[in-house]
């Protein structure tokens with residue numbers, strides 16, 4: 328399988344590169360020019376396409392011939408970075424390609440997600456402050472996901488809980504709706520978020536799903552498995 332990882336140089340991206348190589352996949356990584364050195368450890372084993380992830384020419388070249396595209400959706404800046412990236416992937420990936428996108432629990436899918444007041448307050452306040460400072464535009468990540476959800480492509484949007492570093496605990500468990508008891512622990516190892524993204528490439532049950540994930544060894548996941 329040939330996969331493109333859009334946003335390969337970030338923390339999540341580098342974990343995804345490692346998991347993809349572990350599976351024997353051919354990997355093409357897209358990252359900003361200034362971040363290419365962050366991929367030095369992989370440089371003899373992957374193809375790197377430097378450029379902004381919302382540059383349509385960069386994405387068109389990078390996804391050519393790929394069976395799957397793993398995209399780190401990040402709402403940096405106030406220039407449609409997330410929606411530009413998602414749209415380019417939707418437009419240029421092969422029609423039959425598996426498309427897997429990352430985001431957080433704050434992305435709602437179908438109106439049935441249930442958020443605590445604390446969660447809504449944190450997202451609302453942090454989002455407004457970050458947008459005011461022109462650092463981050465959460466609304467654009469929402470718009471990116473709206474376009475993905477509306478598309479008829481073979482997509483999966485993986486909604487991550489709060490993240491932590493540490494060795495893998497195994498493939499996260501998931502639920503269709505934020506607020507379900509299994510997700511209560513709200514904690515996933517970042518390497519396992521990446522593992523879920525890569526595993527989704529070959530899991531057709533996740534097509535057109537937006538799984539909200541949580542670590543499989545967390546208290547809420549273990550309680551749900553009893």
Ligand SMILES: NC(=O)c1ccc[n+]([C@@H]2O[C@H](COP(=O)([O-])OP(=O)(O)OC[C@H]3O[C@@H](n4cnc5c(N)ncnc54)[C@H](OP(=O)(O)O)[C@@H]3O)[C@@H](O)[C@H]2O)c1
Pocket residue numbers: 333334335336337338339340358359361362365399400401403404408429430431432486487488489490517
């Ligand atoms: N952090 C969390 O707690 C959390 C929780 C739930 C879900 N998520 C989701 O996980 C994904 C990434 O999470 P992460 O925390 O692990 O981050 P990450 O992997 O470090 O990803 C950050 C990405 O953003 C890029 N980036 C950084 N600054 C940028 C800028 N100014 N302009 C354009 N691109 C920039 C980075 O590229 P460079 O290498 O070029 O800097 C990298 O590709 C996102 O989809 C996020 O919604 C995160």
